[in-house]
Amino acid sequence: MTHWPRNFLLATSLTVLPAAASTPAQRGLMVFQQVCSACHGLEHVDYGDMSSLGLSTDEIRKWAADQQLPNGTDDNGDPKTRPATATDPILSPYPNEAVGRLANHGLLPPDLSRLALTLPGGAGEIRQILLSYAPAPAGVKLDEGRYYNTALKWKHIGMPPPLQDGMLTYPDGTQATPAQMAGDVSAFLDWVAHPHQAERRRIGIYVLAYLALMALLTFLLQRRIWKGRR
Amino acid sequence: MTSPLKTPDTDPRGWFERRLPVMSLLRREYVAFPMPRNLNALWSFGAFLIVTMVFMVASGLFLAINYTPDITQAFASVEAIDRQIPSGWFIRSLHMGGVTMLFACLYIHIGRSLWYGSYKAPRELLWLTGLGLMLMVMVTAFAGYVLPWGQMSYWGATVILNAVHAIPLIGQPLSELLLGGDTLGNVALHRLFVLHFTMAFAILAAIALHVAALHVVKSNNPSGIDPVSPSQTLPFHPYYTSRDGFALCLFLMVYAGLVFFLPDLLTLADNYVQANPLVTPRDIRPEWYFAPFYAILRAVPSRLGGLLLASGSLAVLFVLPWLDRSAVRPATRRPMVRLSLPLAFAAFILLGIAGMHAPTPAWLLASRVAMAWWFIHFLLVMPLASEREMSS
Numbered sequence: 001m002t003h004w005p006r007n008f009l010l011a012t013s014l015t016v017l018p019a020a021a022s023t024p025a026q027r028g029l030m031v032f033q034q035v036c037s038a039c040h041g042l043e044h045v046d047y048g049d050m051s052s053l054g055l056s057t058d059e060i061r062k063w064a065a066d067q068q069l070p071n072g073t074d075d076n077g078d079p080k081t082r083p084a085t086a087t088d089p090i091l092s093p094y095p096n097e098a099v100g101r102l103a104n105h106g107l108l109p110p111d112l113s114r115l116a117l118t119l120p121g122g123a124g125e126i127r128q129i130l131l132s133y134a135p136a137p138a139g140v141k142l143d144e145g146r147y148y149n150t151a152l153k154w155k156h157i158g159m160p161p162p163l164q165d166g167m168l169t170y171p172d173g174t175q176a177t178p179a180q181m182a183g184d185v186s187a188f189l190d191w192v193a194h195p196h197q198a199e200r201r202r203i204g205i206y207v208l209a210y211l212a213l214m215a216l217l218t219f220l221l222q223r224r225i226w227k228g229r230r
Numbered sequence: 231m232t233s234p235l236k237t238p239d240t241d242p243r244g245w246f247e248r249r250l251p252v253m254s255l256l257r258r259e260y261v262a263f264p265m266p267r268n269l270n271a272l273w274s275f276g277a278f279l280i281v282t283m284v285f286m287v288a289s290g291l292f293l294a295i296n297y298t299p300d301i302t303q304a305f306a307s308v309e310a311i312d313r314q315i316p317s318g319w320f321i322r323s324l325h326m327g328g329v330t331m332l333f334a335c336l337y338i339h340i341g342r343s344l345w346y347g348s349y350k351a352p353r354e355l356l357w358l359t360g361l362g363l364m365l366m367v368m369v370t371a372f373a374g375y376v377l378p379w380g381q382m383s384y385w386g387a388t389v390i391l392n393a394v395h396a397i398p399l400i401g402q403p404l405s406e407l408l409l410g411g412d413t414l415g416n417v418a419l420h421r422l423f424v425l426h427f428t429m430a431f432a433i434l435a436a437i438a439l440h441v442a443a444l445h446v447v448k449s450n451n452p453s454g455i456d457p458v459s460p461s462q463t464l465p466f467h468p469y470y471t472s473r474d475g476f477a478l479c480l481f482l483m484v485y486a487g488l489v490f491f492l493p494d495l496l497t498l499a500d501n502y503v504q505a506n507p508l509v510t511p512r513d514i515r516p517e518w519y520f521a522p523f524y525a526i527l528r529a530v531p532s533r534l535g536g537l538l539l540a541s542g543s544l545a546v547l548f549v550l551p552w553l554d555r556s557a558v559r560p561a562t563r564r565p566m567v568r569l570s571l572p573l574a575f576a577a578f579i580l581l582g583i584a585g586m587h588a589p590t591p592a593w594l595l596a597s598r599v600a601m602a603w604w605f606i607h608f609l610l611v612m613p614l615a616s617e618r619e620m621s622s
Contacts, residue, residue, distance in 0.1 A: 043306075044306060044309035044310070044313060045313060046313070046314055048314075049313055049314065113309065114502040114503070117494070117499050117502050118499050118500065118502050118503050193502075194494075195312055195313045195319060196312075196313075196319045200319065200320075200323075200490050200491075200493070201490060201491065203320075203490060204486060204487075204489070204490025204491055205490075207486045207490060208483060208486055208487070208490070211479050211482050211483045211486060212479075212483065214479045215476060215479035215480055215483065218472065218475040218476035218478075218479050219476045221472050221475070221476070222472035222473045222475065222476045225468050225469060225472045226469065226472075226473070229267065229464065229469070
């Protein structure tokens with residue numbers, strides 16, 4: 001197998017933090033960078049898309065530059081890589097599906113781009129799954145690579161418990177408890193699954209206000225035109 | 231005002247008018263055009279439909295510029311429109327919201343024609359061109375829904391193409407023509423993209439035909455009695471332009487509400503999972519506007535039978551002007567129709583709700599009852615009611 005520069009385990013070093021993480025979605029990005037991205041990708045999301053989460057251009061460039069992407073082959077036919085740029089997608093660390101399965105007992109960690117939209121229960125369900133790991137009760141025998149989790153119908157999941165107390169430090173001083181991180185990362189994934197939602201609502205209010213004003217004016221106009229005609 | 235036709239050639243209006251009398255046509259058809267005085271708000275839905283179609287074509291052009299009709303890239307190109315293309319999310323929502331608004335207005339527009347008897351002589355061709363438009367919109371919507379290449383795109387199209395395959399004689403060649411192969415794949419996606427794109431402009435042409443037919447036979451009205459003297463009419467402008475303008479603002483507020491605040495209502499979440507021929511979704515649900523016909527397809531145990539009844543539910547509308555022979559137009563003045571038609575509307579809505587639920591025995595029964603009433607209304611009640619009204 002070719003050497004893949006990103007660690008399959010926890011890529012805890014070299015991740016760039018937003019200057020002052022403050023919103024849950026911003027803290028959730030940190031959780032994604034340091035925990036989830038060890039196995040999961042956001043293949044439809046570009047690094048540059050994080051600018052609407054409040055990351056500066058430099059932060060985005062630095063984060064992207066720390067990730068390596070496949071870049072064809074060199075003259076000897078060996079695979080080459082290059083640093084990612086802001087317009088590259090946030091790919092899964094696995095170069096292909098087979099490697100992803102090989103590293104995870106045959107299960108492929110799903111892409112997270114739209115998970116908070118397509119998973120029944122949405123972001124709340126993601127949080128619930130992250131917090132529902134428990135020791136398997138006596139008598140329950142799980143296959144290798146399966147972990148007991150009460151949030152799922154079959155009570156097990158292929159993802160090892162990802163969140164441990166104090167595994168990362170939030171720059172804004174928020175305590176990184178598993179419950180806090182689970183809430184934050186589900187807020188981040190909700191933001192990712194509903195692109196441009198804040199902008200959508202902000203513009204929507206102006207559009208509705210404008211149309212309401214036009215409705216009032218056209219109502220007065222048609223009433224004046226129709227006066228005495230009915 | 232003197233007629234531009236009598237002015238000398240030095241007057242550009244007269245020069246133009248003698249060569250291409252567009253201005254006088256617009257004046258005749260959109261300014262002075264006589265309209266009944268008593269139209270209600272339901273007569274604004276035709277205007278809504280035209281406006282929505284303009285939105286659809288305009289937003290569709292921008293989507294087509296950024297869309298890649300290739301099964302390996304279609305899903306990602308739609309994601310890019312939603313995420314990275316500047317204002318792409320807005321254009322796409324406008325297009326998706328437009329489908330819902332288009333079908334909602336279409337069904338209300340048709341319902342109004344049914345209620346006020348607008349399909350009767352001399353408006354049969356107006357009615358038939360309208361129904362033809364509805365079929366064209368349905369084909370276009372079906373093709374368009376496949377393009378994002380999500381799970382519902384793929385499996386919904388599979389259901390429909392299997393149904394098409396079941397049509398005797400023409401079914402197999404027709405589905406092969408759409409698929410271009412044995413399975414739903416790249417060739418089919420290309421063909422459906424071209425079909426979707428081409429049909430949009432065919433619809434615009436058919437709208438021109440529909441409106442031309444309207445301008446020959448003029449608008450029906452709630453009383454069902456055509457105006458005979460000029461005192462019973464008002465010029466289209468400024469009376470109905472101002473009224474439609476106001477109604478359009480309200481309509482656009484609903485449309486904007488969908489686009490900006492409820493975008494998730496417009497699609498099924500499963501369609502944000504890329505199409506996977508190896509994984510069948512737990513339940514394949516159609517979009518709401520196809521749900522009544524999907525409910526009929528499922529309510530009939532035989533595939534061909536379901537297809538015949540689903541298309542029959544539309545076919546009865548095409549022959550309605552000849553099933554309903556009474557000269558009385560509005561249902562308000564026809565005791566039997568006044569009871570039976572609202573039940574047929576309710577049956578259509580019930581079919582729509584059933585079509586969006588899993589086919590449990592209760593929903594199947596509801597679908598069958600509703601379907602039965604739909605056919606009873608058009609095939610039995612309408613001829614009987616006209617018979618009775620003619621003899622009394």
